[in-house]
Amino acid sequence: MNLELLLPELSLLITAIAVIMLDLFTERKGLLAVVSIVGLAIAAGFAITMWGTDPQAIFNNMLAVDNYALFFKLLFLGIAVLVILVSVDYVSKFVHFRGEYHALVLLATLGMMLMAAATDLISIFVALELAAISFYVLVGFLKDKKSTEASLKFVLLGGIASAVLLFGMALTFGFTGTTQLPEIALAVHEMSAQGLLSNPGLILGIVLMIAGFGFKIAAVPFHMWAPDVYEGAPTPITLYLSVGSKVAGFAVILRVFYSAFALPETLSLDWGMIFAILGAIGMTLGNVVAIQQANIKRMLAYSSIAHAGYIMIGLAAIGLSIGLSPTTDTLAPLAQSSILFYVVAFALADLAAFISVIVISGKLGSDQISDYAGMGKQAPLVALALTLGLISLIGLPPTAGFIAKFYIFSDAVNNGLLWLVIIAVLNSAISAYYYLRVVKVMWLNEPAREGKVPSSLALRLALAISCLGILLLGIVPTIVMKLAEMATSMFGF
């Protein structure tokens, strides 16, 4: 048993417990954030030392320690640090349960890290539930009407989604006889050799799994919880759901479909097309409905539904590239790494946007876009950061969003998905409208009242990090692209 391979997770777990204990004994609640960040940093340190080593399996092939998992683990740890930073002001308003808040954020992070590493249907499900249950509680943390309502909806719908997912996993197990991804791949291959592939049970299992995972990534038509929950949840948690939980969902999907259902090629073509269509519907619906939102959190919720659609273009490209040229899978790692690049770019842009929203709405006490009038004058730096985030979400140069879209679109074109790319490009045009509306309100409209909007050091630090990231990825994308390529070329299991 190589427990040292689990050091990042273990240190995070210990930190979570330590935070709860500390909460009992200290009056200086600011320490909780400090301890959490130190714990996250230690976990990240362990993860970095493992980067580049040979892939290994632990717990009877339940989890993999490979570059792919480490890439996501580091991403989640980084996002978690920013979430803790931006929560500092928010949490200081709570009277009770500050320790629990931090501990739950850490546990959600742990769940997502395990999701990225899981190579067995059972461990995937357990990791997914660990993250989900932490989120259910966090969403309701404000304990006001909206927050409680959001939490309850999230629990109930999440329960349905989990049931669907589990049903899909059970069917898959029933027809393949195993829960381990690599062995599922072998079993599926064998079935196809015997001509049993059109077995409706297996297909149903796969579709149900797509639905279950689709809930996680807020893919249309499994997205309905997202706007309500995003609106009601504490904004730092909305942020975490949008960038963390969604990315974790993609991490799982990519691993499951690439390692278990890649071959035979007809199967890849099938799920590739499903993702292509879901992506087209998702981005269109997300963008069009986002136009009509007056609440910025709801707008960003629909925007993130749309971005899930864009990322699914990458999944579709992988499916088709395996399906079209099963022998020469030279293109496949390319499409995977562009998905990884996209999720990083999306996370950074969404972070910048949500952190700015936390700053501005925190002061205004309102999430209405019309109340953002004149922020260019009242909080020029924050407004600039929000503008940068939105520009990156549109996908304009010189930001990360542009490069990310470029990578993913060119993969899709290379795999014969020109129609999908045309839809996506048109969608980016539609999206420019509602993103720029916020920019216009901030810079061009007169402020409703006088005075500056202050922001704490922690918030400004978090904002600066995400903005630098956006520009860095936009101007020198090669660094992160190299890491993404390393991560996907060493797919362990």
Added chain:
Amino acid sequence: METVIPNELVWLIFLLPLLSFAVISLILRPFFSNKPRLSGYISISAIFGSFILSIWALTSILSAPSHELAIPDFNWLVIDSAITIHLGLIMDSLTAVMLIVVTLVSLMIQMYSQGYMQGDPSYHRYYAYMSLFTASMLGLVMVDNLLIMFVFWELVGLCSYLLIGFWFHRPAAANAAKKAFIVTRIGDFGFLAAILLLLSKTGTLDIAQLHSLAIAGTLAGTVLTLAAIGIFLGAVGKSAQFPLHVWLPDAMEGPTPVSALIHAATMVAAGVFLVARMFPLFEHSEVALLTVAIIGGLTAIFAATMGLVMTDIKRVLAYSTISQLGYMMLGLGVGGIAIGIFHLFNHAFFKALLFLGAGSVSHATGTFDMRQMGGLRKVMPWTYATFLIASLSIAGIWPLAGFWSKDEILLSSINNQPILFYLAMVTVFMTAFYMFRVVFLTFGGQYRGDNSGSHSARPHESPSVMIMPMVVLAVLAVGSGWLNVTGGFSQFLGGGETRGFFEGLFHGFTHTLPGLPIPLAWISLILAGLGILLAYAIYSARWLSAERITRLFAPLHMLFSRKYWFDELYEHIIARIVLLKGLFAGLKFFDSRGIDGAVNGIARTTVATGRVIRKAQTGQLQLYGMFIILGVVAIILAMYLSG
């Protein structure tokens, strides 16, 4: 033999204005807000530096073999080592010409702005944007890769958005900025689609490689045509060609020097430049080349008709720009790079001058409405003289700059596209008419301005900081065309023949073309002269009554002054009815009846009962859950139906 410009200095040409942008926005604006003039000085010095370096680059390229400098590049983006995107520069004759145009015009306009923008509270911001705008345009003309070019292309669009909306407290300005941005983006999709298509079919976006692939015939057929049309669509948006011309007239809401820059050297020139840069692709696709010529020729006459009836001086100039851009496209389509770019080169100077003149007039009178002007000839002699020169030049009067390039376009179109040639001839007449209508209404007769209002009742000449750049541009508006009298300019851009100076000077008057009774130059001059005469007859001598003519041609006047109802078509029918009412409302019904409505329903019930658990039982959550299951069913059905 002069020394060749070092590579580092070539990079500086576009880095200098970029640096100036950074210095102004990061240092001057926050810390020296009480010293606005500093930012003007910095920005002007930077662009002056770029101008000097551009001249050096030009002389180096002139003396270089095959008119090209090799600049070492470096890798910017490596996709799986299969596709590498370099960050490099092309320094050929086309770039050199564009560099001179952009830096010189921008320099003049920025000097002029010191007077025009004096006392504006956002002086820093103005110069910051100006620097960024110029830097992006310089980057656009220099890079050697389509993807990077697209980056600069978007930056140019972004800067024009910022500058058109510069006076954002005016709602018209904010709306115009948004319109410009959105309309040009429609064209940008064509461009982006072409980029993706080229990348997937050839694996490269290097412009020189694409050229050689097109020339070698590897890149041919439908792919080439589609790519060329996509690229042209981008140019149609940026260069305000029909049917995406609607944004340019509204873009007048920006400060006038910005309009001058947009119209003369940066934004709209980018489209023409793009077609010229990718010309080998067009050359090998007849369909694409014909499309360019037809759109250009149609735009030229179409925009000119609207210019006939506008009462706002800047709007007349805006339509004249669209019309002249049409000429350039026509020139590219029928004649090639040398002819199209030669017109761009000449147009940049006289159009910048016209706008600066209009700015000077409005500086004096406080309005752009020509009905409120008149009689300015006496009080503004410099403005009048320079504006007159520019008008003669754009009307194509020998031997001013406009004559030379316009004649070459006409000459090539008569050989290739006779119908477009006749349209272009009519446009010559219209151009002369509407320009001199402006001249007579603004500078002739008596002052009709309002005596009340904030501006003094007595207009005055503008300060010399504004007049000097206009004089420089006036000299260029006279002389820039002479560069090609001997055919030197065309040859530099790789086309045309050489002749002696005096032979060239009178060439157009002595050579009759087949099918024409008298030499071409005489015909175009007579048409232009008739246009001027008609304008004189109506607006100065008043032999003919403008009102009566308007009444006589009421339907036409209506058609022109309402701009063929294009704004209404786009805004009401397409944007409002088709998109909002149809598509969006349909989707909204799906999502908001089902979902948003549900949320509101829950919220209302919540207020009523105040009980958490009740909320889950309003039936809405079940609906959400239903959708999950329905989604699964739909996917399965779709899979089985598709087999």
